[in-house]
Amino acid sequence: MTALPEIAIMVExxxxxxxxxxxxxxxxxxxxxxxxxxxxxxxxxxxxxxxxSLELWISLAWLATHTRRIEFGPLVTPFSFRHPVFVAxxxxxxxxxxxxxxxxxxxxxxxxxxxxxxxFDLLSLRERMERFQEGLEVVSRLxxxxxxxxxxxxxxxxxEAILLPRPRRPGGPPLLVGGNGPRRTLPxxxxxxxxxxxxxxxxxxxxxxxxxxxxxxxxxxxxxxxxRRSLMTGxxxxxxxxxxxxxxxxxxxxxxxxxxxxxxxxxxxxxQVARWAEVGAQRVMLQxxxxxxxxxxxxxxxxxxxx
Numbered sequence: 001m002t003a004l005p006e007i008a009i010m011v012e013x014x015x016x017x018x019x020x021x022x023x024x025x026x027x028x029x030x031x032x033x034x035x036x037x038x039x040x041x042x043x044x045x046x047x048x049x050x051x052x053s054l055e056l057w058i059s060l061a062w063l064a065t066h067t068r069r070i071e072f073g074p075l076v077t078p079f080s081f082r083h084p085v086f087v088a089x090x091x092x093x094x095x096x097x098x099x100x101x102x103x104x105x106x107x108x109x110x111x112x113x114x115x116x117x118x119x120f121d122l123l124s125l126r127e128r129m130e131r132f133q134e135g136l137e138v139v140s141r142l143x144x145x146x147x148x149x150x151x152x153x154x155x156x157x158x159x160e161a162i163l164l165p166r167p168r169r170p171g172g173p174p175l176l177v178g179g180n181g182p183r184r185t186l187p188x189x190x191x192x193x194x195x196x197x198x199x200x201x202x203x204x205x206x207x208x209x210x211x212x213x214x215x216x217x218x219x220x221x222x223x224x225x226x227x228r229r230s231l232m233t234g235x236x237x238x239x240x241x242x243x244x245x246x247x248x249x250x251x252x253x254x255x256x257x258x259x260x261x262x263x264x265x266x267x268x269x270x271x272q273v274a275r276w277a278e279v280g281a282q283r284v285m286l287q288x289x290x291x292x293x294x295x296x297x298x299x300x301x302x303x304x305x306x307x
Contacts, residue, residue, distance in 0.1 A: 008036035033306030064098035079135035080109025108132035143172030190216035207279035266303030
């Protein structure tokens with residue numbers, strides 16, 4: 001059997017996350033042997049009901065000083081309501097606090113409801129991606145360049161800007177670009193990213209995008225090995241067949257798997273995750289929606305041979 005990729009946990013920060021749940025989750029993920037803990041950056045859900053939503057960067061600052069081993073970060077923090085100067089500044093401080101364990105995931109923004117509720121301009125898709133590219137340029141130059149940065153774009157302007165102190169990690173935390181778009185997102189990953197994160201991708205589609213990214217990296221004059229490959233996807237896990245049927249709630253397991261989700265009991269989950277490793281995924285972030293089910297999380301860790 002192919003060796004498993006690194007396994008991390010991803011939680012939806014707008015779906016009931018509060019301090020007690022976050023603290024318990026972080027401690028469990030660290031103790032159970034998972035490689036990392038990642039979370040979304042949203043004000044609320046795309047559809048009601050509205051639930052607890054713990055602020056992303058404050059929660060990561062806490063995580064930096066209350067864990068010792070795991071990598072962590074946003075999947076992803078959007079420039080639609082996060083100015084890239086603040087993203088760069090917060091990221092370097094949180095990374096320094098953690099001893100160099102932050103992975104800085106950035107995105108363009110997508111969820112219309114939260115932008116409407118809180119008065120942020122999401123923009124059209126084309127404009128959103130243009131703003132995303134400018135944001136990536138600003139963050140990468142502020143973190144990576146030892147010189148002062150001057151940049152004049154449509155959305156952001158810097159004049160002889162520099163962030164001090166400089167990041168302890170040379171170049172700051174690794175930059176992650178998440179998304180599946182072959183025409184917009186992958187070229188940005190090839191230009192700026194240290195890690196590309198695919199989202200909800202079946203194995204065959206992941207393999208095709210992986211190969212596409214290789215070609216784009218070569219066109220940028222970069223080696224494919226310079227960019228780590230990861231995947232974030234959904235999970236329906238049951239310790240027994242009966243529990244799995246209950247968690248499926250009438251949904252068809254094969255149909256979910258065809259959409260890229262991991263579905264099954266212990267051996268099935270391990271087998272499915274290994275398939276992404278066969279086509280180049282080095283880390284898989286499994287979405288854990290039940291924030292109170294730490295017993296299930298422990299069972300998952302055992303199923304995957306972690307610890």
